Amino acid sequence: MDQILLEYLSLISALQEQWKQISTNLGGGFFQLAHAKYTMGPHRLNQNQYDGRMQATTRVLISQKKDTNMLNTPNEFICQYTLTSLEEISDNNEDNDSSSLRRRGIKNPENDSTKKRSQGRIIDDPLRWFGILVPSSLRESQRHFKQSLSGMINIINLRNEIINKEAEYQMLKKEKEKFMEENRMKHANSAEN
Amino acid sequence: MNAISTYKDRNFIAVIGDEDSVTGLLLAGVGHVDGANKNFLVVDSKTPLSKIEETFIEFTKRKDIAIILINQHIAEYIRQLVDDYDQAFPTILEIPSKDHPYDPEKDSVLKRVQHLFGE
Numbered sequence: 159m160d161q162i163l164l165e166y167l168s169l170i171s172a173l174q175e176q177w178k179q180i181s182t183n184l185g186g187g188f189f190q191l192a193h194a195k196y197t198m199g200p201h202r203l204n205q206n207q208y209d210g211r212m213q214a215t216t217r218v219l220i221s222q223k224k225d226t227n228m229l230n231t232p233n234e235f236i237c238q239y240t241l242t243s244l245e246e247i248s249d250n251n252e253d254n255d256s257s258s259l260r261r262r263g264i265k266n267p268e269n270d271s272t273k274k275r276s277q278g279r280i281i282d283d284p285l286r287w288f289g290i291l292v293p294s295s296l297r298e299s300q301r302h303f304k305q306s307l308s309g310m311i312n313i314i315n316l317r318n319e320i321i322n323k324e325a326e327y328q329m330l331k332k333e334k335e336k337f338m339e340e341n342r343m344k345h346a347n348s349a350e351n
Numbered sequence: 352m353n354a355i356s357t358y359k360d361r362n363f364i365a366v367i368g369d370e371d372s373v374t375g376l377l378l379a380g381v382g383h384v385d386g387a388n389k390n391f392l393v394v395d396s397k398t399p400l401s402k403i404e405e406t407f408i409e410f411t412k413r414k415d416i417a418i419i420l421i422n423q424h425i426a427e428y429i430r431q432l433v434d435d436y437d438q439a440f441p442t443i444l445e446i447p448s449k450d451h452p453y454d455p456e457k458d459s460v461l462k463r464v465q466h467l468f469g470e
């Protein structure tokens with residue numbers, strides 16, 4: 159029980175550390191964004207410049223992680239979020255395609271052509287929405303925001319772990335109370351006898 | 352198996368925030384537009400509260416969103432909705448914004464911790 163409490167506390171300090179990092183990163187991102195706004199002029203960098211056909215290039219995958227250290231938790235699995243890119247997702251699909259092709263031993267021309275098309279497609283960088291020659295501060299800002307985003311994913315994972323640990327702790331606490339109660343009853347009975 | 356199908360299609364990150372936060376996160380590549388469906392909302396002083404509420408509810412109901420990022424100060428406007436939300440997916444994370452830095456007092460996890468230790 160003490161160990162769980164210790165793990166719980168270390169998770170919390172990790173969470174606080176992560177928040178601190180995100181705050182710095184976001185702060186840097188906002189600063190660079192403000193600088194880019196200053197150099198590009200206020201009307202070149204606002205929501206009207208967003209590309210209406212944008213496709214998410216940064217995505218998340220949710221997977222379940224089984225924690226073997228857990229004794230008896232209400233939910234055995236912790237959801238694990240991982241940051242991934244559009245390319246990885248389509249790569250995975252392509253892998254599946256090619257393995258099924260190999261199994262069959264027949265080349266499907268239709269599948270081949272879709273593969274080529276997806277490889278040939280250039281994945282749009284959101285930086286392009288704001289022009290071809292963007293100031294370096296905007297690039298810098300993008301880097302900061304990407305870092306903060308992965309920090310946010312870490313926070314979500316930590317948060318899930320903390321909530322799970324808490325449930326584990328509460329359960330052990332209840333067990334302990336039950337055990338103590340039983341002990342007290344036993345003592346009371348033996349004292350009566 | 353059913354549980355797996357509920358989350359494997361969720362891979363977008365939705366954002367509700369002020370213009371700078373949304374621009375920054377879109378630069379990081381989270382934005383996705385599919386016809387009339389967008390996965391972000393820019394909130395400014397002219398955005399009506401009902402619009403924020405509607406968008407928040409819409410995002411929580413969508414089956415392709417894994418995470419909703421919302422600026423902490425905007426979450427304050429719809430505090431009741433955010434606090435009452437108890438689905439496993441999508442997950443909500445309140446993030447700081449340019450004018451409103453991260454406030455640990457309002458962090459839901461740290462609130463739970465305080466509660467656990469009876470403070």
